Amino acid sequence: MSRPAFARIHLGHLRHNYRLLKQRAGKAAIMAVIKADAYGHGLHLVAPALLGEGCRCFAVTDADEGTQLRRIIGETSDIVLLSGIFDTADAQQAEELVFTPVITRMHQLSLLSAAGFSGGVWLKVDTGMNRLGAKNITVLNAACTARGIKVTGVMSHLACADEPLHTMNIEQAARFLESAAKLPDGIPRSLLNSAGLIALPDCTFDVVRPGIALYGAEPVRNQPLGLQPVMQFGGQIMQLRDVPRGANLSYGATFTAPRDMRIATLSTGYADGLPRQLSNHGAAAVLSQTTTGDTAILDIVGRVCMDYCLLDASQVDVKVGTEVEFWGTHIPATRVAEQVGTIAYELFTGVGKRVRRESIE
Ligand SMILES: Cc1ncc(COP(=O)(O)O)c(C=O)c1O
Missing domain, CATH: 3.20.20.10 (Alanine racemase)
Incomplete structure (x- = not known):
């Protein structure tokens, strides 16, 4: 089995966006x-x-x-x-x-x-x-x-x-x-x-x-066309560990646990296209809903590595195998791009070759 880092490609959303652009184009061909x-x-x-x-x-x-x-x-x-x-x-x-x-x-x-x-x-x-x-x-x-x-x-x-x-x-x-x-x-x-x-x-x-x-990335920040995100980029929790207050996380020990914490290790890193600038900065959305129906958002803690990153899973009920999204349906790619000083184009084209592209309807 290959590593579970994925880019799910929502073809229904692609079709929606195409139709919307066709309307905008009027008589012009696309x-x-x-x-x-x-x-x-x-x-x-x-x-x-x-x-x-x-x-x-x-x-x-x-x-x-x-x-x-x-x-x-x-x-x-x-x-x-x-x-x-x-x-x-x-x-x-x-x-x-x-x-x-x-x-x-x-x-x-x-x-x-x-x-x-x-x-x-x-x-x-x-x-x-x-x-x-x-x-x-x-x-x-x-x-x-x-x-x-x-x-x-x-x-x-x-x-x-x-x-x-x-x-x-x-x-x-x-x-x-x-x-x-x-x-x-x-x-x-x-x-x-x-x-x-x-x-x-x-x-x-x-x-x-x-x-x-x-x-599905809105081309003009404050004039949305009503596009739907086509790519959902994410990974799976491959390990969970409890760390005591004071423990250091990931390369460079740039994060020190301020309290006892539960840490999830994800199968996604910068070689997959997760920007390293998200170290101690970014977040991921849990793809199984909480009991209240909300989507839990977990912080990225410590440095993003080539094949992995770490999330603070202290407050949520997640398991090994639980999937998370870094951008897509819950977290817009344009927002992540802004966080790391780039544009959605670069995030999308930076998704690594080894990441499975899976189509969904
Ligand atoms: C000549 C040309 N036309 C059209 C496009 C599409 O641009 P956009 O992705 O901003 O719609 C590009 C993209 O770089 C381009 O180089």
């Missing part, structure tokens, strides 16, 4: 962003569920991720490579597996031409984030025409959409429209990620590209 193993949720679980909801356009990072996805979904849908292609092998794979790369540089078009690429590409324009994207897409568009490569669409990415009132949002939208207007009529346009759907609801255009919202 390009579901499922890169990085569906933000750590498991591509093999997430992609078929979204396909079942009618999603026919998926975005991953590169040709490797695209290849994995093609194996899962077959030829049903469009697979967009957000980071484009890097070399000749990628270009050949794009042709063989019918990927739609996002193009930001002329060199990528040369690679595609050399591979006899017969598919389409998205052009990406930089409107102010200064990360990826061409400054002048008319040149790229002309090069596509010259090489007989179809332009499937034009996209840009927002830098500050999670702050809806940030001036960059409207500035980027204006620059995007200005660039897109220089292209021939009818080329599909895409600007918004999850938070963009809140920040710029009038800019859904033809395609929207939600990622984090699919997984």
